[in-house]
Amino acid sequence: MSTDKEAYQCDYICVHEDVVAHVKANMPGEDALFDLSELFKIFGDSTRIRILYCLFANEMCVCDIATLLNMTQSAISHQLAVLKRSKLVASRRDGKTVIYALADDHVRRIIDQGMEHVSE
């Protein structure tokens, strides 16, 4: 009972042409979808989330964060590099230390929105 053009489609609940058109029109491009999932992937690690919560309060050096989170300097540095590559944090050098800070307020809004969802 399947049609010729949708042979592998389920029989009676078919995707109607207008629905398909609507979905495809509202679906962002491949690049945007990739970037979007890459962005959320960054937030999908509790170490990085904790780092960002540290930076919500204050800009900090690597050592500060490592101490606060009770983790090695190397682990924090690796994650800060990830966060920097995604432009979620920015850094500036101050003598021997490097100070990290939130890149913009978007970061906080995204995390707040997520937190709102999990705490309900």
Place this chain on the structure above:
Amino acid sequence: MSTDKEAYQCDYICVHEDVVAHVKANMPGEDALFDLSELFKIFGDSTRIRILYCLFANEMCVCDIATLLNMTQSAISHQLAVLKRSKLVASRRDGKTVIYALADDHVRRIIDQGMEHVSE
């Protein structure tokens, strides 16, 4: 030159007591941090993002989504199970088919917020 209690601390840019207190006060509990990163992990996959964009337009059966995204039914079903476990989508049975829909409007808001960040 390091103090006794913070032996592995950097020397002159130290975490001050009040900053530490402030950060720790604003840092959510371990469970909330875990849940939050788990939530973002769900969004950190372009297949799941695309499924959610499908459901933005319409509730749909598994087969519909598989057809629209040009993926196997099994792959979609696995991911829908993930989305359902996280309460991001809901399902109801209609005869032989199972219809999936967004669980609530939070989902769309979180994705919109992320999309706003990547497209700038």
Place this chain on the structure above:
DNA sequence: TATTCATATGAACGATTGTTCACATGAAGG
């Protein structure tokens, strides 16, 4: 310039993840 200290980074490891494949479940119709 030799040393020290803060940070960065490459390699390697175990752990987790997404898809595929094969098959199970469960509802409808003959």
Place this chain on the structure above:
DNA sequence: CCTTCATGTGAACAATCGTTCATATGAATA
């Protein structure tokens, strides 16, 4: 009941990820 069709699911696989360890970089100071 037996078949068909839509969906669910366990096992297995490659691929990706986060941490650790060792070491490199680079700035300050003796």
